[in-house]
Amino acid sequence: MRSWARKSLFVLISVLTFGLVTPTQLLNAVNAEGPAERDVLEVPSSKSGFTQVHEYREESEFDREEFVREMITSAKLQSYQKFGSKIKPVIENEFRDVILPKIEMAIAETAALFPENDLKNLAITEFPGAGVSEKIFHIKNRLTGKDILRFHVRRDNPPQAGYWFNFHYHTYHDEFQAHHDLGSIYWDKNTPPNWMS
Known part of the structure; x- marks a missing residue:
């Protein structure tokens, strides 16, 4: 992923998760899973014990x-x-x-x-x-x-x-x-x- 897209994604994830996921946690999660066409990040929910799943696509994907x-x-x-x-x-x-x-x-x-x-x-x-x-x-x-x-x-x-x-x-x-x-x-x-x- 290009650096500007990665930075934008970090900011977007941080805003959407109200700071529950930091860019470092996101980077570690992505690097641990290795390259994939679609990466999934699990984020603890603040309202319940369930887990929310946020998906994001690689920049190269085009439907x-x-x-x-x-x-x-x-x-x-x-x-x-x-x-x-x-x-x-x-x-x-x-x-x-x-x-x-x-x-x-x-x-x-x-x-x-x-x-x-x-x-x-x-x-x-x-x-x-x-x-x-x-x-x-x-x-x-x-x-x-x-x-x-x-x-x-x-x-x-x-x-x-x-x-x-x-x-x-x-x-x-x-x-x-x-x-x-x-x-x-x-x-x-x-x-x-x-x-x-």
Whole structure:
């Protein structure tokens, strides 16, 4: 474990255990057990005779599935934020049943392409586009600032067919040129309100 991470862990354990475990005791417990992927430290409980078990992970551990779940949760929240209070109630169910699973699949497939070190640097943009903007959210590399995926929704108005919301995404593989279709949701014959309204 790196020295700064070890020091941070010592402070964290000391604070969480109200000083019952000192850094020296923690270091002795870790060294006595030898290197392991997951170390367990037993701490006497101040309220009862039972023992509390605190687990901590090595810095190198990274849960790819947990990362993908967090990205999907953020994607869902960004989408609902974009829809706003006027559009969300009308399309929410169909979006959840038809479009969201395809967004989840696209995120999972993209995450599988990246090595762990690069995957740690991916993040979802913080704000969807308002008004008539197509942007729902982008997934970008925090270090380079470059987009990896761009998830958009476009308003389509085919002749005499009413308004549709076309969900699609673009990838950096083709410099965001191709539309990868996620599906369309019918709105109405009337013009939809602006996003986030």
